[in-house]
Amino acid sequence: MTDHKRFxxxxxxxxxxxxxxxxxxxxxxxxxxYFMAAPVNEINDTENGYSSxxxxxxxxxxxxxxxxxxxxxxxxxxxxxxxxxxxxxAQLVTQNRMSREGWVATIRWMxxxxxxxxxxxxxxxxxxxxxxxxxxxxxxxxxxxANIDWYVLEE
Amino acid sequence: xxRRKFVRNTVLSGICSASGVELVFGxxxxxxxxxxxxxxxxxxELFEKDRGMVVLNNRPWNxxxxxxxxxxxxxxxxxxxxxxxxxxPENIDGxxxxxxxxxxxVEQKKVYSLEDLKSGFKQYTYQLTLxxxxxxxxxxxxPAKGNQWTIGAVSCANWTGVRLRDVLxxxxxxxxxxxxxxxxxxxxxxxxxxxxxxxxGVPIQKALQEETLLAFKMxxxxxxxxxxxxxxxxxxxxxxxxxxxxxxxxxxRNIVHDGPKMTGSSYRVPCEPVAPGSxxxxxxxxxxxxxxxxxxxxxPKSGALLDHGKKLRINGHAWAGELEVSKMEYSIDFGTSWMxxxxxxxxxxxxxxxxxxxxxxxxxxxxxxxxxxTDSLGRAQPMVLPGWNPKGYLNxxxxxxxxxxx
Numbered sequence: 314m315t316d317h318k319r320f321x322x323x324x325x326x327x328x329x330x331x332x333x334x335x336x337x338x339x340x341x342x343x344x345x346x347y348f349m350a351a352p353v354n355e356i357n358d359t360e361n362g363y364s365s366x367x368x369x370x371x372x373x374x375x376x377x378x379x380x381x382x383x384x385x386x387x388x389x390x391x392x393x394x395x396x397x398x399x400x401x402x403a404q405l406v407t408q409n410r411m412s413r414e415g416w417v418a419t420i421r422w423m424x425x426x427x428x429x430x431x432x433x434x435x436x437x438x439x440x441x442x443x444x445x446x447x448x449x450x451x452x453x454x455x456x457x458x459a460n461i462d463w464y465v466l467e468e
Numbered sequence: 469x470x471r472r473k474f475v476r477n478t479v480l481s482g483i484c485s486a487s488g489v490e491l492v493f494g495x496x497x498x499x500x501x502x503x504x505x506x507x508x509x510x511x512x513e514l515f516e517k518d519r520g521m522v523v524l525n526n527r528p529w530n531x532x533x534x535x536x537x538x539x540x541x542x543x544x545x546x547x548x549x550x551x552x553x554x555x556x557p558e559n560i561d562g563x564x565x566x567x568x569x570x571x572x573x574v575e576q577k578k579v580y581s582l583e584d585l586k587s588g589f590k591q592y593t594y595q596l597t598l599x600x601x602x603x604x605x606x607x608x609x610x611p612a613k614g615n616q617w618t619i620g621a622v623s624c625a626n627w628t629g630v631r632l633r634d635v636l637x638x639x640x641x642x643x644x645x646x647x648x649x650x651x652x653x654x655x656x657x658x659x660x661x662x663x664x665x666x667x668x669g670v671p672i673q674k675a676l677q678e679e680t681l682l683a684f685k686m687x688x689x690x691x692x693x694x695x696x697x698x699x700x701x702x703x704x705x706x707x708x709x710x711x712x713x714x715x716x717x718x719x720x721r722n723i724v725h726d727g728p729k730m731t732g733s734s735y736r737v738p739c740e741p742v743a744p745g746s747x748x749x750x751x752x753x754x755x756x757x758x759x760x761x762x763x764x765x766x767x768p769k770s771g772a773l774l775d776h777g778k779k780l781r782i783n784g785h786a787w788a789g790e791l792e793v794s795k796m797e798y799s800i801d802f803g804t805s806w807m808x809x810x811x812x813x814x815x816x817x818x819x820x821x822x823x824x825x826x827x828x829x830x831x832x833x834x835x836x837x838x839x840x841x842t843d844s845l846g847r848a849q850p851m852v853l854p855g856w857n858p859k860g861y862l863n864x865x866x867x868x869x870x871x872x873x874x
Binding site for chain 2: 401408409426427451452453454456458461468
């Protein structure tokens with residue numbers, strides 16, 4: 314066997330391994346693209362006895378509530394969702410009740426110290442939304458006990 | 469379903485690590501597009517909490533107890549409230565953890581491993597009351613901004629550690645020391661690494677108290693991650709925010725500590741009383757120190773129906789910040805008359821005290837049992853909301869439960 318032939322035989326082994334690796338990478342890439350591009354709902358498991366679930370809108374609203382966040386339905390909802398739930402949950406907003414000035418002051422405080430961006434022309438829309446749906450009510454100096462779950466006390 | 473979730477998560481994390489955008493992008497991504505694992509985090513499982521606890525906020529995590537869950541004499545982890553200003557640090561390695569003592573008023577900067585602290589200093593265990601400064605905020609009128617705590621942001625657990633004063637003295641405190649400030653491993657909500665979510669502290673006098681600990685155990689076990697593992701500063705009787713979790717550094721300052729949440733309206737109240745809803749300038753706000761006298765009826769749960777003629781046993785806890793509770797009373801007629809409860813001495817200074825009473829009701833009908841504690845200076849809890857302040861701190865109005873005799 315000449316040196317040339319021996320060299321070629323050895324190289325062929327390496328070459329084959331390379332082809333296999335390339336093929337695996339290609340298949341993995343195709344699979345990744347497939348899963349990325351395909352909506353999750355289309356990955357059905359019907360053949361395994363699972364049934365497909367209906368297409369769910371991530372911004373579905375039921376009984377006036379944006380299900381994903383708990384925000385109230387209304388003009389400015391999506392502007393608020395998109396700008397106000399990046400760092401903290403919507404719960405931090407929906408728990409609170411503030412006047413228009415209070416909401417503006419809170420936005421300013423977040424811009425000054427919490428890295429909130431400039432809201433641009435969406436700011437008045439968001440402030441309007443918040444001041445409409447999360448506005449204070451007068452609670453007086455002490456409220457009645459509410460939502461009492463009555464139960465029989467056994468002792 | 470499981471498989472689908474697995475596929476989605478794997479692919480998503482694959483994309484993230486491949487493109488190297490995980491943090492920046494992750495924070496900005498709308499919630500619906502976050503990997504499912506993040507959305508479906510079950511806080512009760514994650515933090516080993518009772519399912520009766522109430523989630524106020526899931527980013528950052530804030531959970532509170534309800535009065536009847538706090539009936540234990542020493543609060544177990546499952547009923548301890550969770551308060552976070554930022555994100556809980558991940559991948560904490562206790563064996564590599566160090567505590568640095570530094571600052572303008574320290575003789576020499578010194579670094580201690582956890583082992584140095586445990587073996588180099590005497591250890592102490594105290595029951596310490598930790599109450600969030602904003603506990604009761606939800607009742608203020610006009611409303612105050614922040615997590616709307618009702619009554620459940622208080623606990624009294626056993627904390628074990630070394631005295632902060634022993635460690636400070638080992639490093640050497642200069643005469644000009646005024647305050648200590650902690651620095652912790654938690655992450656700012658915006659994930660900006662240059663920002664601290666919170667860095668508070670206490671005056672040097674409080675830092676030097678016997679009960680002020682650098683704690684590594686809570687209820688005889690490693691401190692749970694959400695409560696500050698592996699090291700927490702514990703300053704009982706003060707707003708719990710003074711008890712920094714995941715403490716990496718304590719600075720001995722020659723000025724009042726000026727870290728985030730020490731200034732503005734954070735954990736500060738008007739130096740002089742103001743009318744509800746007033747605007748108060750920063751320079752007119754004073755830092756909260758000791759928490760005020762307060763109490764909770766932890767048994768029975770509100771809403772008990774009882775046959776007329778039966779006596780009702782109540783019990784609960786009372787605490788008074790730096791002070792002791794000297795008197796505990798209840799009223800079933802909205803304060804027309806007050807009856808005394810039996811009140812225990814605290815297990816140690818700054819621990820809450822237990823009370824009991826047996827109540828007879830004159831006739832059938834709806835009652836409220838109101839509880840009122842009085843501190844050693846004679847100051848009692850108000851029945852209505854105490855002084856309004858911009859951030860709704862220090863609500864120590866009487867707790868009450870509803871009872872019906874049938």
